[in-house]
Amino acid sequence: MAPMIAYILHKNGVIDDTALELKSAAEMLEPEAVPVAVVMGSKKDVEGVCQEAARSFATVWKIENEALSYPNAEVIRPLLSRILPKGSIVLMPHEHFSMDLAPGLSICQEAAYLPDAVGFEAREGQSLRAVREEFNGMVRTHVACDLTQGAVITLRPGAFTPNERKDKSGQIIDKTPEAFQEGAPTLQRRFIELVEAEAGDVDITKSEVLVSVGRGIEEQENLEIIHELGKVMGADVSCSRPIVDAKWMEKSRQVGTSGKTVKPKVYLALGISGSFQHLGGIKGSPFMVAVNKNPKAPIFHVADVGVVADILDFVPKLSEKIGEAVK
């Protein structure tokens, strides 16, 4: 049986929620397996995280060193490949850090790489049948991943039901000496500093109603109709990433995994396709209205109410009627 490894993310000494998703995914892959949780970080951070992980995992490998106080994938990758047995199946959540770490790790391990899995369907011997998304969720695919030489698999956060049972009192094993036996890896990429995102003129994380616009708006000039709707509704205006990339709105108005996490009561998604990175920034299940000209847009899977329409046409009419209604 291939060793099953769950790479645990943590921040400021707090374990990431995805740890429990990794656990249930590991159990789906190999019900008999005893997945090992791997926790790396500075002494100050790892202790609590290891103890928390040990409530869910029977074995926890701890690697602590000051060189790990900031998670630098270029340091972590060589250390991991020193301690991970060849043929391991390594699970981690698909997000900014793993996009940096995981593809290269699969090469170091001579293992297959299965990125951003949203489900596992079946395992036949050394072949895993998994589900992936393409084109921002417009279509899905079944893929066969060959596990013969091990695999590095990243999981879409939220796609696997977390295993909440905390019935273990796992053993914490210090793997630091083994990881650093050959000394620290030569540093080719040195972390300098973290720059926090700038605060903008409005704080959309506090908004109760958000009128949110995406690439469907087509031109910068058209944004006027969105601001007008925001005004008549007394709502704040937010957006998806392409609007910020085009420099049409400030970064502080971007909703998503690389933007703000918002918790409004009502969310209007106008010309937004509904990528997981966008939806990842919307919490607290708001009442969602989506307007999109493509009836197959993935946003309609998650919205409560949908309108299939051209926003350039529909939004001005909506603003006018609301304007009359509130008069």
Added chain:
Amino acid sequence: MEILVCIKRVPDTSENEITVNKEGTDIEREDLVYSVNEWDNYAVEEAIRIRDKVGGTVTVVSLGSEETEEVIRREMAMGADKGIHLMDPALEGSDGRGIAVALKAEVKKGGYDLVLTGAQADDGAGQVGGMLAAMLQRPFAALVNHIEVTGADTLRIGREIAGGNQEFSEIRLPCVLSIQTGINEPRYVGIRGIRKVASVEIPIHGISDIAVPAETVGKTGARVKRIDYFTPQLGKGAEILEGSDEEIIDKLIEILKSKGRIK
């Protein structure tokens, strides 16, 4: 600086509805509009800016079918100096690893200081750049949204991380970086620009030109294979409002009122 940018030709998701074909073997490819992968376009723009500042050349490389030449030419019209087209029957059906194997051989052949990829492709998952770097044993950074040349063999780079925060590092050349959208504003390419490069020769490299063994690429080399495509059925889905615009708007206003969102 000698810069190589890896680009991919993909169906343009802002121009097309992507649907599954009847048999579920592929997406419906008829009438699709293709373009260069959005992330790669930012990468080419960044390469051109670096070259214009510190000198050197920008080469774009793409692995794909005959039609791939269009996107190579488009990025040359943007300002890339050279193009390379990787094409060979043995490369068909490659997974991310197979593509990285071929690109690695091309990098070795050309001896580039800086290799840029997109952070991800619309039909990929952000794997080729990181794999390529590991195969070349060069330092790597994913989701780069800032690059400054700070020395003969050092760059100061910004990486995007969660919440829109930015992580700054110093990285040594030669290296591989995957570029995130928003790093710059890619220039517009007009018809005139395209015409200028219309007759430039773009060499085609097959696996023998780059000394890649056939079994390491293509379907045989692939460890992750697509079985089929399907349309996701998720949740209960939205209640789609029907009727004329006026009727829909009235219904919507009723709904928003009931949510206490308009008085």
